[in-house]
Amino acid sequence: MLVIKNLYAKAKDGKEILKGLDLEIKKGEIHVIMGPNGSGKSTLSNVILNNPKYEITSGEIYFENELINNLKTNEIAKKGIFMSFQTPVEVEGVKISEFLKTAKNSISDERVNLFKFITNLEENMDKLSIKKDFINRELNVGFSGGEKKKNEILQLLTLNPKLAILDETDSGLDIDAIKVVSNGINLFKNENNSVIIITHNAKILENLKVDYVHVLVNGKIIKTGDSSLAKEIEENGYSKYLK
Amino acid sequence: MKTRIELDDNIYNKKVKEESVSKIVGLTKEIVEEISKEKDEPKWVLDIRLKALDYFNKLPMPNWGPDLSMLNLDEISTYVKRGINTSDKWEDVPEEIKNVFDKLGIPEAEKKSLAGVGAQFDSEMVYHKVQDDLKKQGVIYCNFDTAIKEYPDLVKEYFTKAVPIMDHKFIALHYALFSGGSFVYIPKGVHLDNPLQSYFRLNSKGAGQFEHTLIIVEEDSYLEFIEGCSAPGYNTLNLHAGCVELFVKKNALLRFSTIENWSKNMLNLNTKKAYVDENGKIEWIMGSFGSKISMLYPMSILEDNAKCEMTQLSFAGKGQNLDTGLKVVCNGKNTSTVVNSKSISKDGGICTFRSNVLVNKKASNSKLSLSCESLMLDSISRSDTIPSCTILNDDTIFSHEAKIGKISDDTIFYLMSRGLSEEEAKSIIVRGFAEPISKVFPVEYAVEMNRLINMELEGTIG
Numbered sequence: 078m079l080v081i082k083n084l085y086a087k088a089k090d091g092k093e094i095l096k097g098l099d100l101e102i103k104k105g106e107i108h109v110i111m112g113p114n115g116s117g118k119s120t121l122s123n124v125i126l127n128n129p130k131y132e133i134t135s136g137e138i139y140f141e142n143e144l145i146n147n148l149k150t151n152e153i154a155k156k157g158i159f160m161s162f163q164t165p166v167e168v169e170g171v172k173i174s175e176f177l178k179t180a181k182n183s184i185s186d187e188r189v190n191l192f193k194f195i196t197n198l199e200e201n202m203d204k205l206s207i208k209k210d211f212i213n214r215e216l217n218v219g220f221s222g223g224e225k226k227k228n229e230i231l232q233l234l235t236l237n238p239k240l241a242i243l244d245e246t247d248s249g250l251d252i253d254a255i256k257v258v259s260n261g262i263n264l265f266k267n268e269n270n271s272v273i274i275i276t277h278n279a280k281i282l283e284n285l286k287v288d289y290v291h292v293l294v295n296g297k298i299i300k301t302g303d304s305s306l307a308k309e310i311e312e313n314g315y316s317k318y319l320k
Numbered sequence: 321m322k323t324r325i326e327l328d329d330n331i332y333n334k335k336v337k338e339e340s341v342s343k344i345v346g347l348t349k350e351i352v353e354e355i356s357k358e359k360d361e362p363k364w365v366l367d368i369r370l371k372a373l374d375y376f377n378k379l380p381m382p383n384w385g386p387d388l389s390m391l392n393l394d395e396i397s398t399y400v401k402r403g404i405n406t407s408d409k410w411e412d413v414p415e416e417i418k419n420v421f422d423k424l425g426i427p428e429a430e431k432k433s434l435a436g437v438g439a440q441f442d443s444e445m446v447y448h449k450v451q452d453d454l455k456k457q458g459v460i461y462c463n464f465d466t467a468i469k470e471y472p473d474l475v476k477e478y479f480t481k482a483v484p485i486m487d488h489k490f491i492a493l494h495y496a497l498f499s500g501g502s503f504v505y506i507p508k509g510v511h512l513d514n515p516l517q518s519y520f521r522l523n524s525k526g527a528g529q530f531e532h533t534l535i536i537v538e539e540d541s542y543l544e545f546i547e548g549c550s551a552p553g554y555n556t557l558n559l560h561a562g563c564v565e566l567f568v569k570k571n572a573l574l575r576f577s578t579i580e581n582w583s584k585n586m587l588n589l590n591t592k593k594a595y596v597d598e599n600g601k602i603e604w605i606m607g608s609f610g611s612k613i614s615m616l617y618p619m620s621i622l623e624d625n626a627k628c629e630m631t632q633l634s635f636a637g638k639g640q641n642l643d644t645g646l647k648v649v650c651n652g653k654n655t656s657t658v659v660n661s662k663s664i665s666k667d668g669g670i671c672t673f674r675s676n677v678l679v680n681k682k683a684s685n686s687k688l689s690l691s692c693e694s695l696m697l698d699s700i701s702r703s704d705t706i707p708s709c710t711i712l713n714d715d716t717i718f719s720h721e722a723k724i725g726k727i728s729d730d731t732i733f734y735l736m737s738r739g740l741s742e743e744e745a746k747s748i749i750v751r752g753f754a755e756p757i758s759k760v761f762p763v764e765y766a767v768e769m770n771r772l773i774n775m776e777l778e779g780t781i782g
């Protein structure tokens with residue numbers, strides 16, 4: 078589904094961040110990326126979605142066998158890639174309900190049936206224990222950290238992409254909220270879609286069937302293993318991977 | 321009379337072919353006398369016009385704000401005469417002109433939600449009507465030219481009393497040339513459930529519009545008045561120098577809304593002033609989208625316990641310089657002023673908000689809170705806030721907050737990652753920014769405003 082080959086990318090102001098990264102995600106898989114602060118995890122997510130702040134200097138990103146390096150962010154979203162932001166942005170005056178409807182219409186080929194959309198939205202909110210009046214609030218404005226993350230998962234369920242990249246969606250959540258998020262991921266997951274979970278915390282992985290765990294250090298994936306690798310890192314840290 | 325409309329996708333851009341329309345161009349004593357004679361005015365009105373002309377010739381151009389040097393009055397039609405009498409039946413309005421107002425949705429809005437409508441086309445009021453039951457209660461809503469003839473005592477008592485003829489150069493010009501506009505009188509204790517709306521359409525190429533609006537809301541009364549303005553785009557300069565005089569009596573409330581969508585070749589030099597008596601309230605609601613240059617600073621004079629609220633939004637695009645703001649004079653004690661201004665600029669547009677506050681010594685315990693926020697869509701656009709404030713007592717509470725922001729790349733990326741195009745992302749951000757203002761507008765106009773914002777944003781992505 079997603080294939081990244083020897084990817085080098087830098088911030089527009091010049092700093093090289095990704096340095097020869099390879100990654101392959103197949104349909105139906107859950108991958109976990111762990112790595113020390115500043116190793117390039119968020120940069121990788123941003124580069125996949127072609128955030129204009131970054132620039133690919135060499136390498137390729139393929140999604141469903143199509144080169145997507147040069148597509149615009151919204152075109153990539155339309156192909157079916159979703160990213161849950163480490164720090165979701167506050168957008169004043171824009172109601173969540175209006176925003177979700179606009180977004181759903183933008184990524185769908187045909188016009189969205191309003192009734193179906195609302196029923197589906199209400200179901201999802203229910204499953205994520207989100208109160209009804211929540212969708213009348215302005216997008217992320219004044220939300221607590223946990224509310225912002227739950228809102229990202231609500232967007233994930235609403236937009237139902239093929240590949241979900243979750244950048245530290247579990248950070249800063251209490252134990253119950255972590256459960257809500259991992260339930261959300263399970264609700265989303267089926268054999269036809271894939272998930273990349275970026276995390277510092279093995280807790281979120283307890284209820285999930287993880288296929289691979291990657292360790293990203295200094296802009297490169299330097300080790301890949303199964304879910305036991307996450308436990309191992311949680312216990313011993315990254316020191317043995319850092320030179 | 322024969323007129324023909326040139327069709328165009330943009331409803332604001334309807335032009336009417338001009339045959340048998342006589343235009344008076346330029347500004348001399350003879351021209352002023354001719355206009356007055358044309359209107360068959362009493363001598364006291366002509367005297368005001370001539371005195372105003374004198375002031376116009378003497379007064380200097382403003383030495384601050386936008387550059388007005390491109391204005392050449394010798395090229396402006398100061399009076400456009402079609403010889404249409406004001407009627408209270410749309411059937412009487414020449415079809416081509418009625419079509420323009422139809423497209424603007426005026427007769428439809430009248431049926432649905434308005435208590436009365438006035439419609440001005442260039443220099444002439446072509447339609448004016450107020451509901452019969454309001455008439456019976458003593459409400460007057462008519463063409464200002466008509467009011468001079470039918471209600472001379474009322475007009476004499478208030479006309480030029482809020483805005484004096486020598487206030488500044490362009491108000492002197494206005495008083496020399498004024499034509500049309502609305503006169504409103506709401507007797508004591510009358511509460512209008514629906515708004516009155518006057519719509520000013522400047523249709524002729526190179527023409528000026530100088531309507532005079534005078535509103536008196538007597539004690540314990542309530543009125544919502546809506547002013548709409550638009551013009552088709554030409555490549556020559558048009559001039560709008562209107563004047564609005566408002567008198568809000570004890571315990572009365574006047575909500576005065578303006579949606580201004582002049583074409584981008586318009587110089588809009590408008591003057592508005594409200595006297596607010598004890599415990600009265602003026603609400604200014606302003607949406608400024610059009611014009612090449614606007615200079616517009618409604619003034620409120622507040623007596624004991626009087627209130628002033630202003631909610632305003634301006635949107636300046638390429639080649640536009642929108643210089644707006646307000647003046648407040650607090651004369652009485654316990655006055656309250658709340659100002660909420662937002663501006664959006666793009667493609668090199670300039671938005672300036674000037675506030676000028678004077679709190680007199682006897683206006684003790686006055687409260688003023690001003691908030692100005694601006695959003696710039698690119699780095700070539702400009703936005704300024706210029707506050708000036710004189711407080712002559714020591715128990716006034718004054719706060720002024722100004723925020724200038726650029727549309728953030730992170731927000732655009734966030735929205736685009738959800739599938740919105742760059743254009744959609746910008747549009748949703750701008751509408752969100754304007755939302756607290758647009759929700760205060762009369763309902764039809766809130767929709768209108770969103771449409772205007774979308775229209776302004778079309779083609780933002782180059």
Ligand SMILES: Nc1ncnc2c1ncn2[C@@H]1O[C@H](COP(=O)(O)OP(=O)(O)OP(=O)(O)O)[C@@H](O)[C@H]1O
Nearest residue numbers: 088090092094113114115116117118119120121130
């Ligand atoms: N736009 C940018 N301009 C300059 N430097 C950047 C930019 N974005 C990221 N960096 C730098 O690149 C490195 C990687 O940042 P990134 O956010 O990808 O790390 P991360 O692995 O997600 O860290 P964390 O675990 O703290 O979230 C950091 O040193 C960061 O300061």
Ligand SMILES: [Mg+2]
Nearest residue numbers: 118119120163
């Ligand atoms: Mg990160």
